[in-house]
Amino acid sequence: MIAHNVLGALKRLALPPELLTARPKRVRFLIFNTPGRLVHHARHLLLRLATAAQRTAAYGQSLRLLPMIT
Numbered sequence: 001m002i003a004h005n006v007l008g009a010l011k012r013l014a015l016p017p018e019l020l021t022a023r024p025k026r027v028r029f030l031i032f033n034t035p036g037r038l039v040h041h042a043r044h045l046l047l048r049l050a051t052a053a054q055r056t057a058a059y060g061q062s063l064r065l066l067p068m069i070t
Contacts, residue, residue: 014062031059 007027011020019027036049 010066013067014065016058016062 004024006026010020011027015022015027015031019030023029036047039046039048
């Protein structure tokens with residue numbers, strides 16, 4: 001039940017309107033299963049995503065819309 005409530009809040013607060021009616025499987029594959037690679041370079045840990053820049057920017061905007069829990 002908690003996962004259902006969290007996913008519902010995520011869709012309403014942060015995701016684009018076209019994903020409001022998306023089923024959990026679709027949201028999982030679009031967001032959580034984004035392929036990427038962790039790279040160590042110059043003492044930094046980088047995450048390189050293998051998706052289009054537009055989609056990555058949309059995810060970044062979504063994360064900024066979520067309230068911070070302290």
